[in-house]
Amino acid sequence: MSNQSQIHRQYIDGEWRSSDGGESFVSENPATGEMLGRFQEGTATDVNRAVSAATRAFPDWRGLSYIDRAEYLWGIFEELRDRHRELGEIVTMECGKEISEGKADVTEAWHMVEWAAGNARHPHGEVVPSEIAGKDSYMRRKPRGVVGCITPWNFPVAIPFWHMAVTLVEGNTVVWKPAEQTPWCGQALAELFDAVGVPNGVFNLVQGFGETGAALVDHDDVDTVLFTGSAEVGHQIAGKVGSEPGKLAACEMGGKNAVVITEHADLDIAIHSAVMSSFKTTGQRCVSSERLIVHADIYDAFRDAFADVARDIALGDPLDDRTFMGPMVDADQVEKFSEYNELAKAEGADVLVDRSQLDDAEIPDGHEAGYWVGPFVYELDPDADARVLREEVFGPHVALLEYEGDIDRAIEIHNDTEYGLAGSIISEDYRQINRYRDYAEVGLGYANLPCIGAEVQLPFGGVKKSGNGYPSAREVIEAVTERTAWTLNNGSEIQMAQGLSADIKTGE
Numbered sequence: 291m292s293n294q295s296q297i298h299r300q301y302i303d304g305e306w307r308s309s310d311g312g313e314s315f316v317s318e319n320p321a322t323g324e325m326l327g328r329f330q331e332g333t334a335t336d337v338n339r340a341v342s343a344a345t346r347a348f349p350d351w352r353g354l355s356y357i358d359r360a361e362y363l364w365g366i367f368e369e370l371r372d373r374h375r376e377l378g379e380i381v382t383m384e385c386g387k388e389i390s391e392g393k394a395d396v397t398e399a400w401h402m403v404e405w406a407a408g409n410a411r412h413p414h415g416e417v418v419p420s421e422i423a424g425k426d427s428y429m430r431r432k433p434r435g436v437v438g439c440i441t442p443w444n445f446p447v448a449i450p451f452w453h454m455a456v457t458l459v460e461g462n463t464v465v466w467k468p469a470e471q472t473p474w475c476g477q478a479l480a481e482l483f484d485a486v487g488v489p490n491g492v493f494n495l496v497q498g499f500g501e502t503g504a505a506l507v508d509h510d511d512v513d514t515v516l517f518t519g520s521a522e523v524g525h526q527i528a529g530k531v532g533s534e535p536g537k538l539a540a541c542e543m544g545g546k547n548a549v550v551i552t553e554h555a556d557l558d559i560a561i562h563s564a565v566m567s568s569f570k571t572t573g574q575r576c577v578s579s580e581r582l583i584v585h586a587d588i589y590d591a592f593r594d595a596f597a598d599v600a601r602d603i604a605l606g607d608p609l610d611d612r613t614f615m616g617p618m619v620d621a622d623q624v625e626k627f628s629e630y631n632e633l634a635k636a637e638g639a640d641v642l643v644d645r646s647q648l649d650d651a652e653i654p655d656g657h658e659a660g661y662w663v664g665p666f667v668y669e670l671d672p673d674a675d676a677r678v679l680r681e682e683v684f685g686p687h688v689a690l691l692e693y694e695g696d697i698d699r700a701i702e703i704h705n706d707t708e709y710g711l712a713g714s715i716i717s718e719d720y721r722q723i724n725r726y727r728d729y730a731e732v733g734l735g736y737a738n739l740p741c742i743g744a745e746v747q748l749p750f751g752g753v754k755k756s757g758n759g760y761p762s763a764r765e766v767i768e769a770v771t772e773r774t775a776w777t778l779n780n781g782s783e784i785q786m787a788q789g790l791s792a793d794i795k796t797g798e
């Protein structure tokens with residue numbers, strides 16, 4: 291538990307500073323309803339102070355070598371590893387995902403830090419030949435300046451490092467606003483930056499809600515915004531920032547992801563992959579699958595087995611390692627889940643499993659005030675004109691869609707959504723797998739695996755409504771640097787490419 295007697299402050303310019311306003315908010319354990327800590331809410335003035343500090347820190351920070359900047363990150367890498375269990379428990383207590391997921395979140399964070407800091411010693415850019423023998427051309431990168439990072443609650447340690455690790459090593463400075471549901475994780479990470487002695491102003495933390503985030507996005511001196519979260523907010527940010535010359539937003543948003551299970555699937559792999567894709571993190575990953583597209587030849591066997599697991603899946607205290615599903619994150623998320631479950635019924639769904647209202651006996655002792663739900667699984671015609679087949683719920687809400695015909699029919703159903711983040715195919719037939727690989731509209735694709743669990747050394751990003759083309763994790767580098775195509779003349783005369791004359795002609 292964070293120190294309950296104090297109201298945690300913002301971390302600005304290397305100091306814990308009191309917020310300009312008098313407002314504060316609490317972090318709550320979604321499994322128990324217990325208060326975990328109280329945090330000051332950042333105002334536009336606080337954001338302004340943080341951005342000024344980051345702006346002042348930028349020239350010296352960019353003046354360090356990549357390797358010197360990375361040294362600070364190695365300090366954070368050590369801390370994340372040494373405090374794995376403790377930080378994993380904080381993640382689990384604050385966002386409700388079970389302990390193996392809480393710890394994996396911290397592991398994913400140190401993997402990202404390791405990638406970014408290790409990359410400092412790797413070649414950056416390319417040497418490119420010129421048409422003119424005496425010219426050398428190179429691709430070089432420069433940092434963009436102050437980067438505003440806005441991160442979600444469901445990966446409260448990993449995703450901040452997707453944003454910040456590469457950003458800092460590339461020579462930018464950061465102002466970070468964590469999700470309002472997970473301020474304690476924000477506090478814990480700011481304490482890490484403080485402990486390793488990152489120069490003042492290079493990293494800054496402001497806590498708060500959407501208004502605090504908006505002040506960061508709107509700030510004139512924040513040219514780059516990294517956002518991971520809901521499509522609704524991401525599109526607002528992308529629209530706003532995109533209309534301002536010189537500004538850039540890299541937004542990673544949700545999905546309406548699917549697992550395709552063909553007539554050539556191994557049934558055990560299909561069930562295992564579908565259960566993990568739909569129910570890990572209680573369905574609250576942006577890569578979670580809310581659609582299972584199953585061939586008619588295997589449909590009945592798959593449906594019966596999947597529904598059996600959904601009826602039995604172990605809900606419980608997320609700190610107990612026998613638990614598979616913890617609670618949802620908050621009351622709003624439970625309400626959204628219930629609304630979409632009702633909508634599914636209204637849109638003609640045949641409900642197979644409805645554990646949206648749990649019996650008292652299913653709720654772990656001492657956890658009555660938590661946000662408990664179980665799986666909601668239904669069958670629907672894949673051609674139904676139904677919002678539940680196209681809109682993201684962000685919960686254990688899963689449609690079983692039976693199809694007939696070949697792999698192209700499955701891909702047609704798969705692509706019938708505005709989103710395009712993650713997807714998976716289960717098949718023993720390589721031709722079906724390759725067809726799906728080439729035509730499924732996703733940024734992250736899997737075969738004979740769940741559609742979750744991307745690793746940091748891959749770019750993480752979606753297509754269509756799921757992202758705006760600047761993937762995060764490894765390839766956030768594209769968003770936080772400007773590339774220069776640089777050409778140097780080694781000769782003593784100017785010669786031009788493309789046969790362009792370099793002669794200066796005058797009247798004489």
Ligand code: UN1
Pocket residue numbers: 398444445574575576577578742743744745
């Ligand atoms: C998210 O779904 O919100 O691919 C992020 C995964 C994780 C990250 C997911 N590495 O499941």
